[in-house]
Amino acid sequence: MADTTLIxxxxxxxxxxxxxxxxxIKHYLAQWGGEGVRFQLHGDExxxxxxxxxxxxxxxxxxxxxxxxxxxxxxxxxxxxxxxxGSSMWNAIDAVKSGAAQAAxxxxxxxxxxxxxxxLLRMAAAGLERPAIVASWPTTRGYTAVLDVGANIGSDAxxxxxxxxxxEAFQAAxxxxxxxxxxxxxxxSEDVKGHEELREAHAILRSGSLPLNYFGFVEGNDIPKGTVxxxxxxxxxxxxxxxxAEGTARFISTLLKEALTSGPMAKLGAVIAMPALKRMxxxxxxxxxxxxxxxxxxxxVVKSHGGxxxxxxxxxxxxxxxxxxxxxxAKVGANLxxxxxxxxxxx
Amino acid sequence: MADTTLIxxxxxxxxxxxxxxxxxIKHYLAQWGGEGVRFQLHGDExxxxxxxxxxxxxxxxxxxxxxxxxxxxxxxxxxxxxxxxGSSMWNAIDAVKSGAAQAAxxxxxxxxxxxxxxxLLRMAAAGLERPAIVASWPTTRGYTAVLDVGANIGSDAxxxxxxxxxxEAFQAAxxxxxxxxxxxxxxxSEDVKGHEELREAHAILRSGSLPLNYFGFVEGNDIPKGTVxxxxxxxxxxxxxxxxAEGTARFISTLLKEALTSGPMAKLGAVIAMPALKRMxxxxxxxxxxxxxxxxxxxxVVKSHGGxxxxxxxxxxxxxxxxxxxxxxAKVGANLxxxxxxxxxxx
Numbered sequence: 251m252a253d254t255t256l257i258x259x260x261x262x263x264x265x266x267x268x269x270x271x272x273x274x275i276k277h278y279l280a281q282w283g284g285e286g287v288r289f290q291l292h293g294d295e296x297x298x299x300x301x302x303x304x305x306x307x308x309x310x311x312x313x314x315x316x317x318x319x320x321x322x323x324x325x326x327x328x329x330x331x332x333x334x335x336g337s338s339m340w341n342a343i344d345a346v347k348s349g350a351a352q353a354a355x356x357x358x359x360x361x362x363x364x365x366x367x368x369x370l371l372r373m374a375a376a377g378l379e380r381p382a383i384v385a386s387w388p389t390t391r392g393y394t395a396v397l398d399v400g401a402n403i404g405s406d407a408x409x410x411x412x413x414x415x416x417x418e419a420f421q422a423a424x425x426x427x428x429x430x431x432x433x434x435x436x437x438x439s440e441d442v443k444g445h446e447e448l449r450e451a452h453a454i455l456r457s458g459s460l461p462l463n464y465f466g467f468v469e470g471n472d473i474p475k476g477t478v479x480x481x482x483x484x485x486x487x488x489x490x491x492x493x494x495a496e497g498t499a500r501f502i503s504t505l506l507k508e509a510l511t512s513g514p515m516a517k518l519g520a521v522i523a524m525p526a527l528k529r530m531x532x533x534x535x536x537x538x539x540x541x542x543x544x545x546x547x548x549x550x551v552v553k554s555h556g557g558x559x560x561x562x563x564x565x566x567x568x569x570x571x572x573x574x575x576x577x578x579x580a581k582v583g584a585n586l587x588x589x590x591x592x593x594x595x596x597x
Numbered sequence: 598m599a600d601t602t603l604i605x606x607x608x609x610x611x612x613x614x615x616x617x618x619x620x621x622i623k624h625y626l627a628q629w630g631g632e633g634v635r636f637q638l639h640g641d642e643x644x645x646x647x648x649x650x651x652x653x654x655x656x657x658x659x660x661x662x663x664x665x666x667x668x669x670x671x672x673x674x675x676x677x678x679x680x681x682x683g684s685s686m687w688n689a690i691d692a693v694k695s696g697a698a699q700a701a702x703x704x705x706x707x708x709x710x711x712x713x714x715x716x717l718l719r720m721a722a723a724g725l726e727r728p729a730i731v732a733s734w735p736t737t738r739g740y741t742a743v744l745d746v747g748a749n750i751g752s753d754a755x756x757x758x759x760x761x762x763x764x765e766a767f768q769a770a771x772x773x774x775x776x777x778x779x780x781x782x783x784x785x786s787e788d789v790k791g792h793e794e795l796r797e798a799h800a801i802l803r804s805g806s807l808p809l810n811y812f813g814f815v816e817g818n819d820i821p822k823g824t825v826x827x828x829x830x831x832x833x834x835x836x837x838x839x840x841x842a843e844g845t846a847r848f849i850s851t852l853l854k855e856a857l858t859s860g861p862m863a864k865l866g867a868v869i870a871m872p873a874l875k876r877m878x879x880x881x882x883x884x885x886x887x888x889x890x891x892x893x894x895x896x897x898v899v900k901s902h903g904g905x906x907x908x909x910x911x912x913x914x915x916x917x918x919x920x921x922x923x924x925x926x927a928k929v930g931a932n933l934x935x936x937x938x939x940x941x942x943x944x
Contacts, residue, residue, distance in 0.1 A: 390848060403784075403792055437748070437836040445750055445833065470840025474848035483837075486792065489784040490834050491841045493817025498845040501737060501821035502881065506853075509877035510870055519870025523856070526863035530856035534849065 254288050255352050257570050258345035261293030262320040262338040264357025264556045264563075268293060271357070272301035274563025275312065281564060284311070287571055290351055292317050293338040317341050321362045323556060330362030331369055339363060343370050346549040352574035353550035355541075355566050357558055363551065364400070364544060371549040375412045375586055378402060381544035382413055382485070383553065384420055385492055388534050389476030395421045395430075396473060397545065398485040399492045405484040407450035408593045410434065414455060415585040416545040417480040418462055423576035424569055430479035433468035435487060451482075459592045460585060499534055541566030543573060545582075550574050601635050602699050604917050605692035608640030609667040609685040611704025611903045611910075615640060618704070619648035621910025622659065628911060631658070634918055637698055639664050640685040664688050668709045670903060677709030678716055686710060690717050693896040699921035700897035702888075702913050704905055710898065711748070711891060718896040722759045722933055725749060728891035729760055729832070730900065731767055732839055735881050736823030742768045742777075743820060744892065745832040746839045752831040754797035755940045757781065761802060762932040763892040764827040765809055770923035771916050777826030780815035782834060798829075806939045807932060846881055888913030890920060892929075897921050 261271045268291075275289055288311060291298050295316040302312060319337035321330050334340045339358050345351035347370045356363050364380050373381070383400030386393045395417045402409060414432050421430040434452055436445070448467075455464040465478045470491060473481055483491070510520035520527070532538060536555060540562035544551045550573050554566035608618045615638075622636055635658060638645050642663040649659060666684035668677050681687045686705050692698035694717045703710050711727050720728070730747030733740045742764045749756060761779050768777040781799055783792070795814075802811040812825045817838060820828055830838070857867035867874070879885060883902060887909035891898045897920050901913035 388848075390851060435837060437750075437833055437840075470837040470842075471844030471847070473841055474844040486784055487834055487837050490782060490817040490830075490838050493784075494820055494838045494842050495817075495845045497818030497821040498842045499849060500818070501735075502846060502849050504737060505877045505880060509873040512873045512876075516870045516873035519866040519868070519873075521866070522869065523863045523866025526856040526859045526866075529859075530852045533852060 254286055255571060255574055256288050256290055256345075256350060257567060257574075258290040258292060258342040258351035258354045259567075260339045260342040260354070260356035260358055261291045261298050262317070262358070264554065264558065265323070268297045268301045270558065270560050270563050272298065272305050272307065272312075273560030274567055275307060276305040277560050277564035278567045279311065282568055282571075288313070290315055290342075290345055292341045292345075293320070315341060315345075321359055323359050325359055325362055327361040327365035330359065331365045334362060334366055340366055340370075343367055343549075343551060346551065347371055353552060353570035355552045355554060355563075355570050357554035357556050357563065357566070360553060363553055367544055367547055367549075367551045371547040371551070373546055374548045374582070375546050378409060378412065378546045381546050381551070382416060383542045384417055384545055385488075385542055386425065386539040387473055387492075387495075388539060389474050391476035392427075393425050393539065394473060394476055394479055394481055395425070396481045396483070396488055396492065398483065399488040399542075400485050400544075402485040404486070405447065407447045407454065408589070410447065410451040410482055410484070411454060411460070411589060411593070412546065412586065413482045414451075414462055414464075414480065415460070415589065416582055417482060419578045419581045419585070420543065420545065420573070421479050422581075423578040424572045425479075427479050429463045431463050431465045432480040432482065433465045433472065433478035435470070435473075435481050435483035435491075436467040437469060438467075454592060460588060496536075503531075537562030538565065541569035543569060550579070601633055602918060602921055603635050603637055603692075603697060604914060604921075605637040605639060605689040605698035605701045606914075607686045607689040607701070607703035607705055608638045608645050609664070609705070611901065611905065612670075615644045615648045617905060617907050617910050619645065619652050619654065619659075620907030621914055622654060623652040624907050624911035625914045626658065629915055629918075635660070637662055637689075637692055639688045639692075640667070662688060662692075668706055670706050672706055672709055674708040674712035677706065678712045681709060681713055687713055687717075690714055690896075690898060693898065694718055700899060700917035702899045702901060702910075702917050704901035704903050704910065704913070707900060710900055714891055714894055714896075714898045718894040718898070720893055721895045721929070722893050725756060725759065725893045728893050728898070729763060730889045731764055731892055732835075732889055733772065733886040734820055734839075734842075735886060736821050738823035740772050740886065741820060741823055741826060741828055742772070743828045743830070743835055743839065745830065746835040746889075747832045747891075748836070749832040751833070752794065754794045754801065755936070757794065757798040757829055757831070758801060758807070758936060758940065759893065759933065760829045761798075761809055761811075761827065762807070762936065763929055764829060766925045766928045766932075767890065767892065767920070768826050769928075770925040771919045772826075774826050776810050778810050778812045779827045779829065780812045780819065780825035782817070782828050782830035782838075783814040784816060785814075801939060807935060843883075850878075884909030885912065888916035890916060897926070
């Protein structure tokens with residue numbers, strides 16, 4: 251592998267396409283320097299060139315791979331798999347498959363990205379239906395990695411442990427947490443009826459047969475509290491929890507805006523306290539935690555929010571660079587191999 | 598049945614015992630008048646009398662039924678069932694069983710309350726493991742009833758529809774919503790693998806064979822948005838969602854306090870805007886939505902938060918009075934009977 255890290259970008263994905271993707275490179279380079287990092291931009295060459303000129307970027311930092319086709323934001327995953335070949339998204343992932351790029355980033359259609367990534371890169375762990383998506387959840391202590399928040403529904407014990415292995419390596423690689431504490435999401439420490447897979451995963455993780463710093467069961471309120479560094483759950487529960495938290499944050503911010511514009515005194519107070527309120531809002535801005543890798547694939551693919559800003563996209567690029575430069579893949583590979591000696595493979 | 602509504606109260610339950618329970622009666626009478634409502638207080642007679650004197654309450658409003666025993670807040674449900682007979686909680690529920698009281702309210706140990714209620718009153722719906730708990734969730738439009746947030750894990754289609762029937766009648770009786778819209782919690786409108794019970798319930802609810810205003814699938818962010826009036830989910834997912842939302846609200850309020858004390862200007866702004874901020878905090882204060890009935894029993898039992906204030910306990914009393922005076926029980930009974938002609942009974 252070359253000393254340069256090449257990151258392939260789907261320049262056409264997301265709500266804003268090349269302006270946010272190329273703008274994201276500019277923000278990334280300004281903030282993190284980007285020594286030894288180059289970018290391969292997939293998409294409409296004319297549009298990309300125009301954005302590069304606007305951002306003062308040259309072929310030194312970016313190479314362009316023209317693609318005619320774009321996967322639409324509302325395209326069904328099955329359709330995207332059949333018709334997506336030659337699209338900017340497909341080609342960005344294909345560059346990871348061929349080994350040319352070390353990671354791909356796309357702000358495009360999530361279902362299509364999962365389907366095409368799985369098709370081209372294949373799952374690294376037997377039994378995983380689809381890539382697990384990890385969310386970096388802001389907490390009072392920093393960030394907790396929560397997975398799966400994607401679409402692996404009804405995970406068995408082995409899959410939950412795979413999530414633990416992948417989430418632990420992600421947390422170490424991207425958030426720099428040494429020996430992260432891992433918790434299993436449950437609804438109490440006892441009296442768990444019907445969720446045998448949770449108790450089974452709990453027993454294996456507690457047994458110490460895998461090199462993980464296992465904390466035990468945690469509950470919903472432990473996520474924003476930062477009780478542990480990694481929280482493992484099935485994709486259904488994780489997705490509901492994430493969307494409920496996002497909705498709650500939006501609800502409270504609506505109430506806060508209403509309160510702070512409800513009269514002249516409230517407005518005056520708000521103006522005076524505004525710099526402090528803005529700093530606070532930055533801590534829970536989705537752009538600051540943008541960039542959710544699709545874990546469990548033979549290769550690194552990072553999903554950016556479709557509506558991310560250029561700053562948000564820069565964060566997704568950072569996640570891709572950090573993952574590809576860390577021992578993430580080797581660590582996960584070794585632990586998954588070890589896992590198969592601990593449990594039966596899932597069907 | 599007499600014209601008077603008798604509400605039996607576990608005077609010893611919760612973190613504060615008689616002071617909050619008797620104080621709650623005082624708040625209830627001050628706010629809602631309480632015409633035709635009387636209270637039966639179960640617990641230590643001396644302590645109750647002292648609180649009644651403090652609150653200027655007499656035998657006109659309250660009768661006392663002395664009980665020596667108290668179910669401890671950390672007592673295991675099985676223990677409470679074996680040893681709880683004669684306790685204030687047990688006797689409060691027993692008064693509903695005997696028909697003396699129309700509803701019971703307790704701020705005591707949730708697990709014990711569910712176990713004793715189920716033992717004494719029995720489940721009204723076959724297949725329900727335990728009473729479903731409904732949360733009145735504050736939203737931008739008012740309150741959404743979310744159930745089950747308790748402990749029925751892995752609910753089948755029939756149980757989910759029972760939750761829909763009970764939640765719909767609760768929302769009409771307690772929040773006065775006519776023909777409430779009912780949604781099923783899911784992680785998207787399509788591509789649902791592994792959750793057959795959700796799709797099965799969806800098909801039956803959509804078929805129109807039950808008199809419910811069915812909206813369709815909703816997602817986590819729809820809960821605080823108030824997209825529908827009733828949201829149905831299994832007890833595992835509902836509990837995780839509720840605790841995640843509570844944790845998120847606490848996290849944001851911590852950040853807000855930090856921001857508003859971070860410097861002299863921020864503090865000044867906070868002081869000026871304080872009345873508006875306090876009104877806002879009231880809207881998401883757990884005390885304003887206190888009182889979660891245990892649904893699915895042959896009788897009305899309302900759970901108050903253990904840490905509720907007297908004002909919060911008054912809200913739980915209001916829920917109990919509203920439910921017992923409404924057509925809730927008749928409506929649920931009729932719809933459950935109708936349900937058995939639509940689906941096979943669950944095992």
